[in-house]
Amino acid sequence: MCDLGSVSYSSVAVPSRQSQSPVDFWENKRHLVEIVARGVYKRSMRLFIVLGELQRQLGNELRFAFRHYPLSGIHPHAQLAAEAAEAAGAQGRFWEMHNMLFEYQNALSPKDLARYAERIGLDVKKFRSDLKEHRFEDRVRGQFRRGVQNRVYGTPGLFVNEVRYAGKMD
DSSP states (O other): OOOOTTOOGGGGOOOOOOOSSOOOBOOOTTOSEEEEEEEOTTTOHHHHHHHHHHHHHHGGGEEEEEEEOOOTTTOTTHHHHHHHHHHHHHTTOHHHHHHHHHHTTTOOSHHHHHHHHHHTTOOHHHHHHHHHTTTTHHHHHHHHHHHHHTTOOSSOEEEETTEEEOSOOO
């Protein structure tokens, strides 16, 4: 795919994108490649380094979507981290939170999530309320269910132009 050498995640992170609602696409109208990744913020970091580099190389030819696939039985903070990304998306900062969650994937407690929300400029009071009330739980669970329907049983689950990629991820 591409040689990343000693590239760190933060240097190829998903670009920031402002929006009015939870949006998890780079919305490129003239894309040649569409990648949909189902993942959890604890396992898929190397893949997302590669996808970030791919996005840099392809630019507007790539359309990328991230779908939550929280494996809460294996990763206890997975569901809440996914909800945090959606809560950030509601404030126009989905990708910024997405990047923080990957960069600090070993620190996903509610206290950590609130710190990240503050760092990326969210209304922290609203963010905490959204998490406490599980405002985005149904959205995250819906994405998980659609993953199961698409025969994703682990992470990352990757689809390129609507075809399931079953090859090596490295």
